[in-house]
Amino acid sequence: MRKLVVFAALGTAIAVVTAAAFGSTKAPTRTASAASATVTCGKTRTIGLAFPATGPAASIGQQQGRWGAFAAKQWNKTHKTKIKLIQGDTQLPDTAQALAVAHQFSSNSKMLAVSGPAGSQEVQDTIAVYKAGGLAGVSGSATRVLLTRANGGKPRETPKGFFFRTVPTDGQQGDRVAFWITKKLKKKRVYTIDDEEAYSTGLADQVEKKLKAAGVKTTRDHVSQTVSDFSSLITRIPSNTQVVYIPWQLAGKAQTFQQQLRAAGKTAIVFGSDGLFAPGTFGPKEGYVTAFPVDFNSPLLKAYKKAHGGQDEAFGLPTYTSVWVNATAIDMACTAGHGKTTRTAVRKTLSKVKLPAKQSLLGFDVQFLTKNFGSYQGPGDMAAPADFAVFHIVNGKYTRVG
Amino acid sequence: MHVPLLNIVDTVRSLGWGGAFELFRNGVVLGSLYALIALGYTMVYGILKLLNFAHGDIYMVGAFLGYGILTSLGGPLAPSIPLVPLIIFMFFVAMVGAGVLGVVVERFAYRPLRNAPRIAPLISALGVAFFLENSVLLLTGGQRYSYGAFELGGNPDTGEPGPLFKSVFNVLGRPVTVVQVLVVTTSIGLMIALTLLVSRTRLGKAMRATAFDREAASMMGIDTDRVIASTFFIGSVLAGAAGVMFGLYIGETYHFMGFLAGLKAFTAAVVGGIGSIPGAMVGGVLIGLTEAYATGYVGGQWSDLVVFGILILFMLLRPSGLFGSKAIQKV
Numbered sequence: 001m002r003k004l005v006v007f008a009a010l011g012t013a014i015a016v017v018t019a020a021a022f023g024s025t026k027a028p029t030r031t032a033s034a035a036s037a038t039v040t041c042g043k044t045r046t047i048g049l050a051f052p053a054t055g056p057a058a059s060i061g062q063q064q065g066r067w068g069a070f071a072a073k074q075w076n077k078t079h080k081t082k083i084k085l086i087q088g089d090t091q092l093p094d095t096a097q098a099l100a101v102a103h104q105f106s107s108n109s110k111m112l113a114v115s116g117p118a119g120s121q122e123v124q125d126t127i128a129v130y131k132a133g134g135l136a137g138v139s140g141s142a143t144r145v146l147l148t149r150a151n152g153g154k155p156r157e158t159p160k161g162f163f164f165r166t167v168p169t170d171g172q173q174g175d176r177v178a179f180w181i182t183k184k185l186k187k188k189r190v191y192t193i194d195d196e197e198a199y200s201t202g203l204a205d206q207v208e209k210k211l212k213a214a215g216v217k218t219t220r221d222h223v224s225q226t227v228s229d230f231s232s233l234i235t236r237i238p239s240n241t242q243v244v245y246i247p248w249q250l251a252g253k254a255q256t257f258q259q260q261l262r263a264a265g266k267t268a269i270v271f272g273s274d275g276l277f278a279p280g281t282f283g284p285k286e287g288y289v290t291a292f293p294v295d296f297n298s299p300l301l302k303a304y305k306k307a308h309g310g311q312d313e314a315f316g317l318p319t320y321t322s323v324w325v326n327a328t329a330i331d332m333a334c335t336a337g338h339g340k341t342t343r344t345a346v347r348k349t350l351s352k353v354k355l356p357a358k359q360s361l362l363g364f365d366v367q368f369l370t371k372n373f374g375s376y377q378g379p380g381d382m383a384a385p386a387d388f389a390v391f392h393i394v395n396g397k398y399t400r401v402g
Numbered sequence: 403m404h405v406p407l408l409n410i411v412d413t414v415r416s417l418g419w420g421g422a423f424e425l426f427r428n429g430v431v432l433g434s435l436y437a438l439i440a441l442g443y444t445m446v447y448g449i450l451k452l453l454n455f456a457h458g459d460i461y462m463v464g465a466f467l468g469y470g471i472l473t474s475l476g477g478p479l480a481p482s483i484p485l486v487p488l489i490i491f492m493f494f495v496a497m498v499g500a501g502v503l504g505v506v507v508e509r510f511a512y513r514p515l516r517n518a519p520r521i522a523p524l525i526s527a528l529g530v531a532f533f534l535e536n537s538v539l540l541l542t543g544g545q546r547y548s549y550g551a552f553e554l555g556g557n558p559d560t561g562e563p564g565p566l567f568k569s570v571f572n573v574l575g576r577p578v579t580v581v582q583v584l585v586v587t588t589s590i591g592l593m594i595a596l597t598l599l600v601s602r603t604r605l606g607k608a609m610r611a612t613a614f615d616r617e618a619a620s621m622m623g624i625d626t627d628r629v630i631a632s633t634f635f636i637g638s639v640l641a642g643a644a645g646v647m648f649g650l651y652i653g654e655t656y657h658f659m660g661f662l663a664g665l666k667a668f669t670a671a672v673v674g675g676i677g678s679i680p681g682a683m684v685g686g687v688l689i690g691l692t693e694a695y696a697t698g699y700v701g702g703q704w705s706d707l708v709v710f711g712i713l714i715l716f717m718l719l720r721p722s723g724l725f726g727s728k729a730i731q732k733v
Contacts, residue, residue, distance in 0.1 A: 055544035056656065091544065196703065223702040226662055228652045231428040232697035232705075235421050236413070252546035256653045259552040263567045264424075265577055285561040395561040 034109040035134030038342050041334035044082045047072075047326050048105040050098065050116030050137070051319070055091035056225070056250050059281050061118060063316030064140055068115055070304055071323035081334075083327045086111065092118055093197060093225060093249065095125040102126035106133025112333075112346045113138065113326035115319060119249065120144035121198040127158045134343035136350055138164045138326055140319030141292075143274065144202045145171040149378030152205075156378060161347050164368055164380040166321040166360075167292050168387050170199075171376025173274060174206025176290055176388045177245065180402065181271065182214045185288075187242040191268070193221045193233070195248045203247035203273055225250065230260045237261070241268045251278035258284040274388065277315045283396025290388045292318050295363035296400070321360050328353050351379075362386070413699050420574040425698040426691065427573075431582045431651065433690020434589035438644040439667035440674065440682040441596060442504075442637030448613040448677035449633050450516075452523050456507055456530035458664015460638045463534060464500035464645030465655040468492040469547050478550030478564075485555045485565065489650070497642040504638025505631050513627070531661075538657040546656040549649040551581065566650060585647045592640055593683050599636070600679060609633055613677070662706075666693070669713040675726025684724060 049068045052061030068085060076082045086108065088101030098117050105111050106129055114135050117123055120142045130137055142165055146157045151171070181187050190211055194204040204220065211218045219241075223233055234257075237244060244261065248254050258270045262285060270287040277291040294314045295301065305312050329349040333341040336349070355366040364385050372378045390402035417425075439461050446454045471492045476482040483491070511530045515523040555564030566584070569577035600606035611619040612629045620626045648663075649655050666689055674685025689709055696708040716723060 053543070054539070056546060058543055058545045193702075221702060224706070226658075226706075227702060228648075228654055228659065229428070229432055231431075232425055232694040233702045235417065235424045235428065235698045236701075238416070250546070252548060252654055255548065259563075259567075259653060263552065263563065263577075263579060395559065 031103070031106040031129075031133045034107055034111075035132065035343060037109050038340050039110065039112060041081075041330070041337070041339050041341055043080075044084050045112055045327070045330045045334070046084050046086060046108070046110040047323060047330070048088060048101075048108070048111050048114040048116070048135075049085045049319075049323065050088045050090050050101050050105065050114060050122075051118050052092035053087065053089040055089075055094060055097075056252070057092040057118070057275075059251055059278055060141075060249075060275065060315045061090075061092060063313040064116075064118060064319040065316075066308060066313065067140075067304070067316035067320040068323050070307075071320040071327075074300065075324065075327050079327075079331075081331060083323070083330075085323070088116075090117055090119075090122055092122060095119075095122055098122035098126050099129065102129035102133075106130060106135055111135065112330050112341065112343055113350075115140065115322040115326055117142065119197075119199060120147060120202065123147055123163060124157055124198060127162060131159055131162050134347070136162050136164060136343075136347040138166060138322040138350065140166050140316070140322040141274075142199075143167055143170045143173060144198060145169045145206070145376045146202070148380040149372060149376060151376065158380070160379050161351070164322075164325070164350055166318040166325060166362070166366060166382060167274075169376045169381060170203040170206050172386070173290050173388045174203060174210055175376075176390065176402075177207050177271065177273070178210030178214060180288065180390055181211065181243055181245075182216060184402070185243065185269070187216070187269075189217045189238070189241050190243045190245055191219045191221065191237050191241045192245045192247075193223055195225050195246075195250075195253075196222050197225065197249065199249060199275065200247045200273075204245070207245060207247070225253070228253070228256060230257045231264065234261050234264045234266065237266060237268065239266060241266070243271050244268045245271045246276070247273035249275035251276050251281040254282045255284075258282075258287065274315070277391070279396070279398045280311075282393075284393055285395055287393045288401075289391050289393060289398075291315070291391055293362050293364070293387060293389055295357065295361055298358075298361050298363075300361055317361055321355070321362055321366060324355060324359055325350065325353050325366065328355065410699050417698065420576050421698065423574045424576045425694045427576065427578060427582065428698075429691030429694030430687060431585050431690070432693060433670075433687035434586050435644045435648055435651075435686075436663070436667045436670045436689050437683045437686025438589055438592060438640045438647075439663060440670040440686045441593070441679060442641050443668050443671040444674070444677055444679060444682040445609075445633050445637045447671070448679075449609065449616070449630055450512070450523075451520065452512065453527065453668070454512075454634075454637075455524070455527040455664065455668075456511075456534060457637065457641060458660035458662075458667065459531050459534035459538075460500050460504055460507070460660070461641040461645045461648075461663060461667075462538065462655070462657065462660030463503055464496040464638075464642030465649045465659065466538065466542075466547075466645075467499040467642065468496040468646035468649050469549055469655050471495050472549060472554075478554040479558050481554070492646050493643060496646045497639045500642025500645065501635040501639040504634040504641075508631055508634040513630075531664075535657050535661070542657055544657060546654045548653050549655065551650045551653055581651050585651050588643065588647060592643060596636065596640070597679065605629070605632060666709055669709060671723075672713060673716050673723055675723030678723065678725040681723055681725030 051064040072085045091097040114137045118141045123142045145151050150156045194200040254276045270284045272289040276282045333345040333349040360366040391398045392401045442457045511526045556562050566581040608624045608629045670685035670689040671682045674681025693705045696705040
């Protein structure tokens with residue numbers, strides 16, 4: 001009996017390995033053919049939505065899922081052509097899952113565009129797969145400057161025409177944070193802690209550079225995303241530190257950190273980045289957080305709040321914009337192709353999309369740059385006046401102040 | 403890569419004696435948790451010569467059980483029973499639940515492989531670890547859950563922390579909070595209880611006999627299956643207690659928290675001498691102190707490097723650990 005069980009297990013293992021090998025040989029072929037295929041547009045068009053539905057970033061990822069689904073629902077209500085969203089769970093920060101989703105999307109010949117991925121490190125790791133599949137990603141949250149613009153001697157990290165985003169960049173965020181700390185809060189001693197991920201280190205570098213240029217005393221430290229006990233890290237923070245800047249993605253961790261900071265008797269203000277915009281999860285006694293630009297007076301936003309327990313979930317709103325941008329680009333490409341289109345045509349049309357403010361929900365018209373602009377923006381970024389908002393947090397209550 | 407050796411001296415000076423005490427306090431608290439988990443590793447190894455890599459995940463399940471009780475009794479902002487009975491109940495459920503899980507794992511994943519080559523139960527242990535992690539991942543969606551211990555019993559309107567995070571006393575101006583005292587005293591109490599159980603009870607004697615020579619113990623009439631199950635139960639109970647204390651002290655619990663904690667506790671057991679109960683206790687505290695001082699004086703990104711570097715050093719230079727005895731082989 002035991003031998004039978006062992007042989008059955010071995011047989012299953014061999015079958016799985018064979019299927020995986022056989023499957024992986026097929027995958028590049030499927031992707032290549034999907035990349036160049038002409039698709040009959042029909043009434044329903046397929047868009048992929050790559051976001052972290054599960055995993056440590058699920059609290060903000062699920063906002064993106066809900067806003068994406070809301071966008072599809074709104075589009076289908078107001079247009080004759082319909083969009084169908086296929087969701088892919090990327091489990092940020094596990095980029096292996098993001099890669100699996102990229103392969104899955106690329107080999108789906110019906111898929112014409114992708115909203116996502118969510119994290120900058122996911123874009124870095126999956127862009128080659130999306131490029132091979134001919135798909136462009138329109139991200140509602142990847143903010144790293146180098147994704148669209150060469151900077152600091154380093155080259156641009158995505159090929160032009162394959163990555164767009166409906167959020168401002170870390171460079172703009174860094175400027176905003178530095179401005180707020182130096183000019184509004186007038187603080188002179190800042191301790192910055194990055195979590196060693198691409199998003200965090202990039203943003204921390206930007207802010208540190210700006211603060212030093214403004215004559216602020218800055219100290220830089222690092223902590224792994226696997227750490228939960230911050231007590232010894234907090235010991236390193238001088239008692240006279242005025243601001244602790246934490247450009248992290250995991251709001252739960254930031255909440256744990258700020259509680260341990262207070263328990264240690266340190267009174268520094270905690271300043272978080274857009275990844276920590278999570279009312280209900282990150283709620284320091286006093287702190288600040290940057291956030292994506294959102295039109296809080298929009299009737300659609302109010303409709304979303306009503307349908308989602310009164311929560312605006314603003315972190316996910318740019319994903320609504322990205323789905324709308326993709327749907328518009330597909331519509332335009334299908335019209336130009338008289339009912340047929342390719343992924344290449346959709347990609348090229350993305351640069352021409354212009355969403356009025358009423359549709360973008362960001363409070364301004366959305367259109368994408370085709371050339372470098374300013375210090376931090378390149379082709380694929382939104383043209384001005386896109387910039388970050390600032391929220392003041394007191395005992396967990398968020399109030400927009402900038 | 404920036405190696406901050408010259409900065410260490412500056413950091414030590416700038417933190418001063420107050421900072422040194424704070425790091426010592428942090429290390430002892432963290433080390434107490436590692437010690438409790440390490441005891442489970444060392445007890446099971448002592449009896450079965452098995453490295454139970456699923457033990458860290460039993461600690462994780464214990465943390466979730468404690469969280470479940472807390473939320474089902476109103477949560478940190480509005481608990482339906484007073485704080486002290488609430489915490490006792492959380493401990494009770496987590497410890498018993500983890501203990502039962504440990505017994506179930508032993509019965510179905512290790513006992514059938516008792517006479518198999520040693521690699522078989524080791525692989526089974528890894529399989530159990532992944533099974534537990536992914537089961538919890540499926541149930542929780544990978545989200546992190548906060549005990550909210552900081553707010554437990556506090557004032558949500560003013561953000562005033564609850565009694566667990568109030569200072570009991572200060573040393574060199576650095577506070578020692580209620581929860582830190584709770585973690586250390588509870589850990590010491592449990593370790594004393596374990597030592598007494600092993601040295602003064604019939605079960606303890608049976609455990610020592612089984613660890614010394616399982617076959618001979620069986621021939622002497624000891625029900626070795628029951629003794630082994632009891633060992634797993636006791637080790638898992640300690641891990642469950644550590645899980646709740648981690649949740650109360652640090653605040654968060656998630657599906658992967660047992661992996662790194664388990665590895666560090668395993669390191670502690672090796673440093674102390676795998677199979678030695680006093681060794682696991684001392685090893686746990688040493689690893690906790692190492693982690694705290696490495697983080698505090700060198701930097702957060704260095705602490706894991708230093709801890710696992712110590713594991714390698716001990717394996718190379720003193721594989722029997724601080725309290726382990728070198729095995730005498732008959733020729």
